Amino acid sequence: MAGDGADFRETLVGADCAPRTQVAAAVGFYGAAIRIGHGSAGGWDEFGRRRQITRSRGNVLFQFDGEPALDLYERYLGEDEARGLPGSGLLFPLRIFDPERPDHDIVRTILAVGHDARSMTFAGDVPEGWTAQLMRGNFDRLAAGAAMAARQAADGVGPGRTGDQIAILVSCIGRRLLMGQHTADELEAASGESGLQVPQLGFYSYGEISPHRVSGVCELHNQTMTVTTIAEVAGNSSA
């Protein structure tokens, strides 16, 4: 699998063939001895006022509180960084939620901007009438978020595991853009969790898929560190 950094133009997948676009790869595990744990967390801080999504269509957002969404982002990024849109938009992820269910919040990340329509395209739906709030990152708290995801994943496998284990760490490109040389902080924080003293592998992504921490329903996340642990219970291996 390969992406193109913060350009968001093309991703390639090679599975039993030469790498190409429009392909998905899947790996399945089976057997009674398999144990899988998962954790997903951002560590982003919400800031500023809550805004209402007053106009949107699918995953394209046009207006907050009657004001073009792109105007808001450009104002917050400043002239220099605004030139780096859509990539620089990842510095301010968007937290959205249905006002009827405020605890079921989702973080959306920017995929593209439409300068003419003053619109922004997100990696997931942004329904009209929902509430939105900007988020910003503090290195320490982003690292703490990564550590929490690692802890959740380790706990998910549970105690008593004795066989082989592996941890897959997937972090968002947005986190890396923000953290720069501090990127290693979140890896250290995740790896430093005592339950995660196992072989690890990982990569940066444009979105993470994991069960929601509240609902348990598997869905697309943005701007998170998502950790999955796979373990095999000793004496009954069949992977």
Added chain:
Amino acid sequence: MHKLLARQLARAAQGSGELDLEILLGLVSEAYGQSDSDRQRTDRSIALMIGELEQLNRGLDQLVQERTAALRERESQLQAQNLRFDAALKNMPYGLCMFDGDERLIVCNERYGEMYGLTSEQTKRGVTLRSVLEARIAVGQSPEDADRYIEERLAEVRSIEPCYVENVMRDGRVLSVNHRPMQGGGWVAIHQDITAQKRAETQIAYMARHDGLTGLANRAVLLEKMDEALARLRRHGNRFTIFMLDLDLFKTVNDSLGHPVGDQLLKIVTGRLAACIRETDIVARPGGDEFAILATADGDQRETAIATANRVLGAVAAPYDLDGHHLNIGTSIGIALAPDHGADAEQLMKNADLALYKAKSEGRDAYRFFEDAIGVEVRTRRAHQTDLRNALSNGEFELYYQPTVDIATRRTTSIEALIRWHHPQRGMVPPAEFIPLAEESGLISQIGEWVLRKACNDAVHWPPSIKVSVNLSAVQFRKICPVDVLSRTLAESGLPPERLELEITESVLLHGSDENVETLHRLRAMGISIVLDDFGTGYSSLSYLRMFPFDKIKIDRSFVHELAKSADCAAIVSAVAGLGRSMRIDTVAEGVETGDQLVLVQAAGCIHAQGYLFGRPCPVAELDFEPIAVPRLSRIKVA
């Protein structure tokens, strides 16, 4: 050492283990750059956020001010509304109070306190319903059982159903209360002074049961009282008697002297009737000039009833002075005894009515007890009336004719038309039976007109020297206009008026005499002869002869029958004949059946004679206009 610097040093020392200063400086510079961007971004976003929050704050401030102003406005509106509400409460004609779910007074108006005579202390906010009720009873309300009244009111308001109650005050006022539960507990009650309304209702109820003029019980109340009396009869054996009364000639009083006088008469009669009975008995006025008495009977029921009836007859018969009009009025009474004459109120009333009918038909100013025979008789009379009504259209009537002859010449001078009724089942019905019925039912006018028409039509074919004689009753005189009817009938038949004789009895002159005398004059002016019939019976006042110059007087047959045996009769016949001669009025002896009687009436001076001797009444076809030969004339010595 900062962990980032340690990491940079590690990266700068990669490979040879030598620290590559260029790499290190590059990393450090990049980190500073990143840090600057991060700080600048943070600064900007914080500044923006502050700006936004300030804007929000200003918006909130404005909103607070707007809301505060709106609240103040609302408050002043509420105050104004409260003032209006207070004014409405104060000025409404009802007492109003409102209690909360804990049965404590929330508010009441002044009128409420005034209605029950409560002080402001007794009606201050927060007092309990129980204490208000107790205060009301202490001051002026008078329930039969105070404790029970309070418990009932409390139970009512707790039932949370709307309810209505009427409170009677010691001063006689009646106050109505309407409870309506309110949402969220408690209730509102409207108190209204309905004293006037109650009085009006009582008055209306009284008026519905009593006659407005006399204040006597009406028919409905009478039936009710009879039902009660019947219940007492069944339980305790208390007999009672029903008297139905009808004022004789009341209609004449009403018509001639006017309704105010009639009303006055009814009031006086009411007073006299009340004086004839015991307090426990009841006088009622079922309608018009009808009165009824319901009297309990003690001792011999029949004897007591007779005594009462006689007292009533005497009391009603006493003279009346009504605005200067001196009147004598009689009454007829029908009596039904309970239980002998009926098992229920309707039956008793009906039978008393039948007895009254009988009393009236047998001559007024009398009482009659109900008997089974009366019922049969009245039913028969009613059946006959129905038959009579059909008789005219069915052509069941026929005229028979009986001649009157000139005693000297034996020639027929006039022929009297006499009506006969051929009843399909009963055969020939005598006039004495059906004429009173016809008069009673009013059919007499139609029958009389038929007789006149038929008689005139028949007589037109007779020799011109022979007149036709038709009887005209007092009732006919009253009910029809004889002048109009006669002139029309004569014109239609072509009979000259000079060939018509009208026979009337003295009763025509007895009632409403002035008008009738006037009519007689007009008839005579037309050329019609007027004959006084049945003279000698009744009053036979000579003043009648002075009131109208009759063409003929018919001496009643009863005198002629007795002529041979009674010297008095002979004297009367000759006196009347003599009177006629001197007043130039022809006399006719009626009922001459024998030659002897003819000799005697001729000797007495009578000019004409009528009777079987000259021919029985016969159909028109059998009439013989030749001089009548009297077969045998014996001489009888006049005693």
